[in-house]
Amino acid sequence: MKDRLKSIIEHSLTALIEQGKLPPLDLPEVKVERTKDKSHGDFACNIAMVLARSAKMNPRQIASLLVDSFSDVDFITAVEIAGPGFINFTLSSDTTQQIVKEVLDKADQFGRSTIGQGKSVQVEFVSANPTGPLHVGHGRGAAFGSAVSSLLKEAGFSVHREYYVNDAGRQMDILATSVWLRYLEACGQQLVFPSNGYRGAYVFDIAAQLKNEFGDKFVKSVGDVFTDIPDDEPQGGDKELHIDALIAKANTLLGEAAYREVFNAGLTSILSDIRADLSDFGSDYDEWFSERSLMESGVVDQVIEQLKQADMLYQEQGAWWFKSTEFGDEKDRVVVRDNGQTTYFASDIAYHLNKYQRGFDTVIDVWGSDHHGYIPRVKASLAAMQQDTERLKVLLVQFAVLYRGSEKVAMSTRSGEFVTLRELREEVGRDAARFFYVLRSADQHMDFDLELAKSQSNDNPVYYVQYAHARVCSVFRQLTERGMSWDKAAGEAELNKLVASHEQDLLTMLARYPEVIESAATNYTPHLVAHYLMDLARDFHTYYNAHQFIIDDVALSQARLTLIAAVRQVITNGLTVLGVSAPEVM
RNA sequence: GCGCCUGUAGCUCAGUUGGAUAGAGUGUCAGUUUCCGAAACUGAAGGUCACAGGUUCGAUUCCUGUCAGGCGCGCCA
Numbered sequence: 001m002k003d004r005l006k007s008i009i010e011h012s013l014t015a016l017i018e019q020g021k022l023p024p025l026d027l028p029e030v031k032v033e034r035t036k037d038k039s040h041g042d043f044a045c046n047i048a049m050v051l052a053r054s055a056k057m058n059p060r061q062i063a064s065l066l067v068d069s070f071s072d073v074d075f076i077t078a079v080e081i082a083g084p085g086f087i088n089f090t091l092s093s094d095t096t097q098q099i100v101k102e103v104l105d106k107a108d109q110f111g112r113s114t115i116g117q118g119k120s121v122q123v124e125f126v127s128a129n130p131t132g133p134l135h136v137g138h139g140r141g142a143a144f145g146s147a148v149s150s151l152l153k154e155a156g157f158s159v160h161r162e163y164y165v166n167d168a169g170r171q172m173d174i175l176a177t178s179v180w181l182r183y184l185e186a187c188g189q190q191l192v193f194p195s196n197g198y199r200g201a202y203v204f205d206i207a208a209q210l211k212n213e214f215g216d217k218f219v220k221s222v223g224d225v226f227t228d229i230p231d232d233e234p235q236g237g238d239k240e241l242h243i244d245a246l247i248a249k250a251n252t253l254l255g256e257a258a259y260r261e262v263f264n265a266g267l268t269s270i271l272s273d274i275r276a277d278l279s280d281f282g283s284d285y286d287e288w289f290s291e292r293s294l295m296e297s298g299v300v301d302q303v304i305e306q307l308k309q310a311d312m313l314y315q316e317q318g319a320w321w322f323k324s325t326e327f328g329d330e331k332d333r334v335v336v337r338d339n340g341q342t343t344y345f346a347s348d349i350a351y352h353l354n355k356y357q358r359g360f361d362t363v364i365d366v367w368g369s370d371h372h373g374y375i376p377r378v379k380a381s382l383a384a385m386q387q388d389t390e391r392l393k394v395l396l397v398q399f400a401v402l403y404r405g406s407e408k409v410a411m412s413t414r415s416g417e418f419v420t421l422r423e424l425r426e427e428v429g430r431d432a433a434r435f436f437y438v439l440r441s442a443d444q445h446m447d448f449d450l451e452l453a454k455s456q457s458n459d460n461p462v463y464y465v466q467y468a469h470a471r472v473c474s475v476f477r478q479l480t481e482r483g484m485s486w487d488k489a490a491g492e493a494e495l496n497k498l499v500a501s502h503e504q505d506l507l508t509m510l511a512r513y514p515e516v517i518e519s520a521a522t523n524y525t526p527h528l529v530a531h532y533l534m535d536l537a538r539d540f541h542t543y544y545n546a547h548q549f550i551i552d553d554v555a556l557s558q559a560r561l562t563l564i565a566a567v568r569q570v571i572t573n574g575l576t577v578l579g580v581s582a583p584e585v586m
Numbered sequence: 587g588c589g590c591c592u593g594u595a596g597c598u599c600a601g602u603u604g605g606a607u608a609g610a611g612u613g614u615c616a617g618u619u620u621c622c623g624a625a626a627c628u629g630a631a632g633g634u635c636a637c638a639g640g641u642u643c644g645a646u647u648c649c650u651g652u653c654a655g656g657c658g659c660g661c662c663a
Contacts, residue, residue, distance in 0.1 A: 031603095033602060033605090034602070035606090036601095036602080036606085036609090037606075037607085040606070044605090044606085046604090046605060049605080049643070049644085052643070053642085053643085059643075082606075083605085083606050084605085084606080084643065084644075085643090086605080086606070129663065131663095166663070169662090169663065170662065170663070171662075171663050172663095240662085317661080318661085319661050320661095321661090330588080330589070330659070331659085333661095334660085334661045335661095336661085337661040338661060339661080341661090343661070343662085343663090344662075344663050345663095368657095369590085369591070369656085369657060369658090370657055370658065371657095371658085371663095372589090372590055372591075372657075372658065373589075373590075373657085373658040373659060374658090375590090376589095396590090396591080398591080398592090398656085398657085399656095399657090401656090439598095439599080439600095440598085440599065440600090441599090441600085443591065443592085444591095444592075444599075445591085445592070445655090445656065445657095446598090446599090447597095447598065447599095449598090452598095459611090459612075459625090461611070463625055464611090464625075464626090466625090467623085467625050467626075468626095470623080470625090471622085471623065471625095471626085474622070474623055475622050475623090476622095477622090478622045478623090479622080481622095482622090515602085516602090519602070523603085527599095527600080528600090528602090531599095531600060531601095531610080534610075534611080535610085538610085541626055541627065542626090542627065542628090544622085544623095544626075544627085545618085545624095545626065545627040545628085546627080548621070548622065549622060550622050551622095585623095586623090586625070
């Protein structure tokens with residue numbers, strides 16, 4: 001509808017210029033927007049005010065010329081000039097009413113558009129290191145990432161959801177060593193656990209599993225393990241040096257093959273836990289991409305070679321540095337350490353190049369906002385390889401600050417003091433958790449009060465929306481119980497009976513849904529959908545309290561039932577986009 | 587110190603890319619069931635849009651500065 005109005009206005013403008021009634025001028029994009037106040041009609045256009053300056057004319061005068069030149073169209077009943085020069089359009093009630101038919105015809109397709117033109121988008125989200133279970137901080141990225149993916153799909157993009165598995169690197173070695181040390185303890189040995197190791201309960205579980213499966217295969221004497229290891233921090237040493245030495249010792253004592261077995265035990269256990277967790281949370285993926293595969297296939301080395309050839313790397317103090325400052329980064333970044341190991345950043349360059357080479361039109365990274373400083377160097381690396389950095393979009397998600405009542409909860413994976421995503425899901429439910437996460441815009445800090453979410457979960461807005469859906473279902477159940485039925489065709493033929501103000505509000509609300517989806521998709525803002533659903537639910541509840549649906553006037557009754565059937569459909573569609581269920585009974 | 591983000595009702599947050607009288611939830615107060623589900627509805631109260639300038643027909647929105655908070659600034663990931 002916006003587009004139709006737009007083209008009418010554009011035609012009139014060009015006609016007026018040709019007729020010499022308006023001076024020749026460059027036409028800006030015509031914007032037609034929904035009004036926020038009903039008294040201003042359904043749509044408004046501000047073009048007259050926008051043009052006033054360049055045309056050197058009074059905006060109301062321009063508006064008046066435009067309005068006079070509009071040809072009559074059947075779907076508009078009133079065109080008015082208001083305020084400083086707005087042109088307000090009022091739709092015919094017949095046009096407004098037909099949205100019900102459209103919703104029911106398109107059903108779960110209602111809201112789909114083709115603005116994505118089938119272009120391919122890759123969305124990478126969560127990608128937490130497999131060094132421990134997902135915690136509530138990851139939940140927001142999971143809910144946001146999959147909601148954005150669903151939105152893009154609705155908008156006509158071809159979407160590929162991906163999880164980047166950091167199954168290589170130092171953090172994984174720390175995990176492997178932590179598992180091994182816990183295993184040694186499980187085998188009856190006494191030791192002082194490194195302060196920088198992973199202390200979570202799941203490490204004990206993996207160690208116990210290891211012992212079950214392999215017996216004493218990996219047992220070495222603790223005396224040997226801690227020989228020639230520099231002091232840990234509590235003993236006045238450096239915790240990083242301490243843990244690195246332990247990793248090296250694990251490698252030499254166990255040998256490469258056995259070390260790899262311990263390493264993989266930790267990796268596969270945690271990764272399968274993460275996969276199950278995300279799946280249960282309703283965040284599904286098309287691909288799990290392994291960092292190790294990039295290293296083992298030599299892609300990382302190739303990329304480094306490519307950058308060397310392009311004179312983008314230089315050697316200093318034994319390390320290889322990437323000249324990211326030449327592309328706007330604050331400082332140059334190391335890609336190969338002096339000990340010969342490639343950095344995480346080197347893998348990431350290779351990974352992003354790989355994404356580009358797979359041919360995605362747009363590559364989206366969903367990152368925690370604490371990684372924002374990372375954006376310039378990744379973009380720099382792509383620029384250095386003559387890639388179009390505009391294809392990469394990084395969406396930052398602020399972490400939810402967790403509260404227990406009024407007390408802030410300290411979060412640390414290493415110390416094992418965190419609330420897992422699984423715990424959250426079990427306590428507040430998947431629907432409430434997902435809805436809560438996407439209720440706020442992603443770039444906004446969010447306070448997540450566990451006590452509130454747990455103890456007063458009935459106050460969560462998700463129930464308000466779901467209840468509206470269940471209520472519609474309930475009406476149809478009631479209808480059946482009374483031996484009556486809903487006749488869709490009859491209802492659609494009687495839509496002109498829907499003239500009450502509550503009905504008009506609902507009709508307008510339904511018509512807005514595709515616009516909301518489009519806006520939410522193009523701006524990567526799923527919270528708009530959550531807010532829309534709350535608005536729609538409110539209008540429905542208000543309507544419910546003001547009018548009866550099952551009444552003696554058969555024609556009106558069928559029209560109303562048809563309307564609320566459409567409401568039910570749109571609630572279902574919207575909740576589905578957010579990964580939230582639409583229960584028939586609550 | 588530098589960079590990015592944020593500052594809107596008591597609290598948690600929206601605000602249609604610069605538009606008309608700044609909104610919702612929650613909390614507080616006052617009401618609504620012989621009626622399809624009261625997990626609902628109606629009404630009231632609640633604001634110097636952090637502060638000060640600037641840009642223009644018009645600013646919560648854009649620019650500058652100040653103040654306050656968060657995050658980042660490793661041969662970690």
